[in-house]
Amino acid sequence: RGLHIVPIIEDEDELVYFTNLKSGKSIGDVGIRIDVDVKVKSHWDKKFNRFGFSAEEVLNMGKIKNLKMLHYHISSQVVQSKDLVLLLKAAIKIFIKLKKVNPALDAIDIGGGFAVPYEKKKLYPIDGVIKNIIKTLNETVAKESIEPPDIIVEWGRYLVAPAQITIFKVLHQKTIASGPAKKWYIIDGSFINDLSDTWALHQKWHVVPVNNMNAKKLIRVWLAGSTCDSDDKYTAGGHYILLPSTENLETGQYQYLAVFDTGAYQDALSSHHCLLSSPAKIIAQNGILALARRRETPDEVGKQFGW
Template sequence: MDKYTDLIHQTFDFPTDEFKVVNNELFFNGIPLMEIIKEYGTPLKLTYLPKISSQIQKAKQLFNEGMKKVDYNGTYTYCYCTKSSHFSFVLEEALKNDIHLETSSGYDIQIIKALYKKGKISKDTYIVCNGYKRERYREWISELINDGFKNCTPILDHLGEIDYYKEHIKVKAKVGIRLASDEEPKFEFYTSRLGVRYNDVIDLYEKQIKDDPKFELKMLHYFINTGIKDTSYYWSELSRFVHKYCEVKKVCPELDTIDIGGGFPIKTSIQTEYDYQYMTEEILRTIKRICTEEGVPEPNIFTEFGIFTVGESGATIYSILDEKLQNDKELWYMIDGSFITNLPDAWALNQRWPLLAVNHWDKEYRKTQLGGMTCDSQDYYNSEMHSFQVFLPKYPKDEPLYIGFFHTGAYQESLSGYGGIKHCLIPAPQHILVDKDEDGNIISRQFAPEQTSESMLRILGYEV
């Protein structure tokens, strides 16, 4: 008999740092998942808070060691981009690690104010304000700066944005400029809709910023939608950006920082081929080499890691409700949730995550498809990153089979409309936070219960 445990051990170098099996039950970052399931039931979303801190420390170590190795003279600053997950428990865990923040909407500024009120950040914290800004966003940025947040830095996204700040900011302020990067070759558009054209940057500085004593240009920012990848496209865009930095630096002495937007990837399979150390060192070497050639000091570096910060902290766990053989070869395992409502980018973007059985590792495995509970034909999951199929233990009739999707900590709540109305009125699953106490013991608490029918009816305008 071919057991599920044999399949996993033969396919991967298993166990890993975050996954192991004890008595045929899966542990995730040392968490006995079956104990969590027995306490709270399924479906559930789980956030393991210490993983957020360990990811931040990993990136800081990579850049700090890389700077020493290549003799890089600038500093490194880690920003968390809040759009990956706005939850207070994510921000508060991340901020334990001496980091700074990147925002993308006006409502983010209200989160900044709330964090300051709770003593989680100070007026010295860097607030890098990105995005195309409506008046409300520009207004709240101006209020922060006027209130003494001296490192709140609006990143100009178009030529006319600074006009508002000139009228409403009353103190000396730092600004940055986002450069409009070219999209990757297969993209539908050639140049990003966001940012200022490369050819307009120096003109914007000289006409709007240089002679205004209230503003100084401190940062150039660019964003690569693919994230940091070892591709000719990535290195070409990085080199182009650094050359432009050098060009601007020669006419703008106060410019001393770049923000290389687009973060490190996370593991979408149980193991990854990505070489974080190599990529970090190559980024630093590339920037240093170009600056040396141009006779310009290396800039300080900001990164804004969102998915990398929070993605691998998350898991989504389901029960298999039943199995259905729909013809001679198409076997379906029906989950007690929905991909469209709980993991929407599996449906919309064909996103894949590590998928593992939580229990029954000693059972025989079989090929299957996973079906969600909505009425939509697209509510399914039938392939993994390493394989165009899914294998799971045989469905035992006498006891439940549980499965987990891992590294689901980024974007899922915002994409699925957390707390709102879901397709076919499938409720949002409960959300469990897992942490460790001072003695290293695992502790858990329910952050939110499963969405109730009453809450949905209220949203829809029915009296309850």
């Protein structure tokens, strides 16, 4: 169908499988994943990485059947742009050595890691990072008289996170006796179900009011989901969110809140904890609104569990 799929080998069993395919059953080009021995500040700043081969292991393999691509993926939400280039420098050295015994090798996949500015704090510009990556790559391979390889990136989070916002309705509020915030705002959804990175990764979000934006009084609040779980909350890392007071809303009116940059992972990881319904999904494009999915009814949720 016009797609060129390159399987990435990242452990010994896969290596044996792909390199031992009999003639006529070859899947064509393959890539190999390395564990770059460079530590960076990021979401996944772990001591151990189970993915990929070490540089020593890969270089000891010599010629690898149909090797087309070198791949690494160090982390998510890399804090400093210089670390993205630092990783590339380490990977290029391995690429050059592999290229000498694997002449068909002509692509490098630098994985993900480009950070999303979830809290709307200035991070690093994408144009500058791309220029540094290309410049570093070209200069390094030129010293070895090697043609620059194709560059592949997996900056999916950076691309799709801004494509979605999540809107909640504040159902009611409760007073907090003591703490940085003064009120709980209870929403008509769940951070566990709808924005699971909130409790899984302690993700901070940019939260703004949708209506009541001219309220004269702003108060410190924490947000709580509608499940029975004490982890179903958002406190901005234990601080507070500054939002309009609801005291000036007319009877029957509700406060609505928007959470930005929720397009990556949140829907895919969503659930029905406490049997809450999946929210409606609306597509807004070129000034036109379309209902892509209506909110589930209680009966529809029950049927998923065989009731």
